[in-house]
Amino acid sequence: MTISFKRVTVVVACLTTGVGIAAPSATQSSRGAAPPAFAAIQGGRGSSEPAGVARLRAFDQAAVVRGRAVFGGRCASCHSSSGRGGAALPGPDLIRSVLVLQDLNGKRISEYLKVVGPTKRHPTFSDLTDAQVSDLATLLHREITYAAERSNYKVLNILTGDARAGEAYFHGAGGCHTCHSATGDLRGIGARLDPPVIQGLIVSGGSGGRGGPESSTRAATATITLPSGQTVTGVLVRLTDFDITIRDASGAPRSWLRNGDSPKIHVSDPLQGHIDLLPKYTDTDIHNLTAYLVSLKES
Ligand code: HEC
Ligand code: HEC
Numbered sequence: 001m002t003i004s005f006k007r008v009t010v011v012v013a014c015l016t017t018g019v020g021i022a023a024p025s026a027t028q029s030s031r032g033a034a035p036p037a038f039a040a041i042q043g044g045r046g047s048s049e050p051a052g053v054a055r056l057r058a059f060d061q062a063a064v065v066r067g068r069a070v071f072g073g074r075c076a077s078c079h080s081s082s083g084r085g086g087a088a089l090p091g092p093d094l095i096r097s098v099l100v101l102q103d104l105n106g107k108r109i110s111e112y113l114k115v116v117g118p119t120k121r122h123p124t125f126s127d128l129t130d131a132q133v134s135d136l137a138t139l140l141h142r143e144i145t146y147a148a149e150r151s152n153y154k155v156l157n158i159l160t161g162d163a164r165a166g167e168a169y170f171h172g173a174g175g176c177h178t179c180h181s182a183t184g185d186l187r188g189i190g191a192r193l194d195p196p197v198i199q200g201l202i203v204s205g206g207s208g209g210r211g212g213p214e215s216s217t218r219a220a221t222a223t224i225t226l227p228s229g230q231t232v233t234g235v236l237v238r239l240t241d242f243d244i245t246i247r248d249a250s251g252a253p254r255s256w257l258r259n260g261d262s263p264k265i266h267v268s269d270p271l272q273g274h275i276d277l278l279p280k281y282t283d284t285d286i287h288n289l290t291a292y293l294v295s296l297k298e299s
Contacts, residue, residue: 004137029065040284054111055145056142056145056146058198059141059142059145060138063134063135063138063139064135064138064139064142066132067135067136067137067138067139067140068139069127070132070135070136071083074125074128074212075091076138078081078090078091079091079092079093079094082095082143082259083095083139083140083143084096084107094132094140094143095140095143095144097146099112100137100140100141100144101144103137103140103141105137106130106133106134106136106137106138109133109136109137109140110130110133110137112125113125113128113133114128114133114168120222132269146200158215161287161288161289161290161291161292162287162288162291163290163291163292163295165284165288165292165295166285166287166288166289166290166291166292166293167182167292169288169289170182170287170289170292174280174281174289181273182296186296187291187296187298187299188293188296188297188299189293189296190243190293190295190296190297191296191298191299192299195290195294198290198293198294199286199290201288202281202286202289202293218237220236220267220268221233221234221235221246221267221268222234222235222236222237222239222246222265222266222267222268223246223265223266223268224244224246224256224263224264224265225261225264225265225266226256227262227263231256232246232248233246233249234246234247234248234249234254235247236267237253238255239265239267240258241256241258242258243255243257243258244256244257244258244265
């Protein structure tokens with residue numbers, strides 16, 4: 001009983017903040033009022049985790065990633081890749097859309113996209129499957145929640161982040177350094193992006209929209225277990241039924257012929273790795289990491 005009551009409170013608070021975001025003039029006042037209200041609503045893990053982080057975590061990350069792919073291919077041309085529209089684009093901002101806000105599990109979005117009405121100005125997407133619409137809805141609801149949490153994050157960042165602890169976590173337990181470098185891909189990130197955006201990227205695992213196949217942080221890696229038991233890991237260059245080529249740590253290409261199951265190969269997608277790490281972070285880790293990345297201002 002208590003739990004479901006809390007859930008209702010969370011939704012109301014989220015909508016209230018969402019409205020504050022939708023009206024820019026109200027953002028300042030809602031930001032001032034937000035911390036006590038949010039502090040009273042704890043996240044689902046019973047800890048001191050801020051409700052916002054718990055709420056973002058509650059979205060099915062795999063559905064968000066799938067939704068982004070559909071959105072990028074079918075919707076972004078008119079609504080922009082962030083869903084926020086733009087002056088030069090025909091589609092409105094979907095993150096402030098009342099229709100999307102009132103949607104439940106994709107039902108209204110599905111009606112809107114699939115049903116053809118005499119006065120309807122929207123293109124009809126009758127070919128989208130229910131699963132695709134559901135993924136799109138998950139993505140849009142998550143973006144709305146994220147927008148609603150931004151002001152909350154800003155306050156929390158400044159108050160609770162410890163940059164040195166974040167640095168230690170980055171190079172230690174967090175394992176961030178295995179894919180990122182403060183002097184490489186994340187250099188100057190604190191000057192490039194707002195703290196709430198940085199925090200969102202840590203929480204969400206990033207959109208995966210940047211870099212290219214050549215960017216080493218985005219490339220898939222493969223671990224090969226040779227018959228001797230020795231393992232070799234590197235950036236996957238080529239994988240066919242007959243052979244595999246990787247670039248090893250020194251940058252040198254190495255190839256093996258494949259014969260059925262030998263050698264054993266495990267391929268991992270770095271963005272999936274990011275998503276898998278998500279449940280490991282605590283609220284403190286996230287705030288410390290944010291403070292650390294925000295401090296990387298030198299470009
Ligand atoms: C060819 C351009 C175009 C494409 C592609 C497009 N939209 Fe739209 N969308 C629009 C326009 C224009 C409107 C406003 C229509 C109106 O005012 O009647 C709109 C409105 C909407 C609305 C209603 C917003 C509101 O608050 O009324 C939703 C939801 C929506 N689009 C979702 C999507 C999704 C999801 C996709 C991808 C599957 C998509 N759109 C693809 C142009 C587009
Ligand atoms: C298994 C590899 C991997 C690990 C581990 C990892 N990340 Fe990432 N991270 C990625 C990939 C891939 C991207 C997407 C990069 C892109 O799109 O250019 C990304 C994106 C990001 C971004 C957005 C960068 C930008 O410029 O947009 C930030 C910030 C980030 N990660 C922080 C972290 C932090 C903090 C940790 C540790 C808690 C971490 N990552 C652990 C692979 C990883």
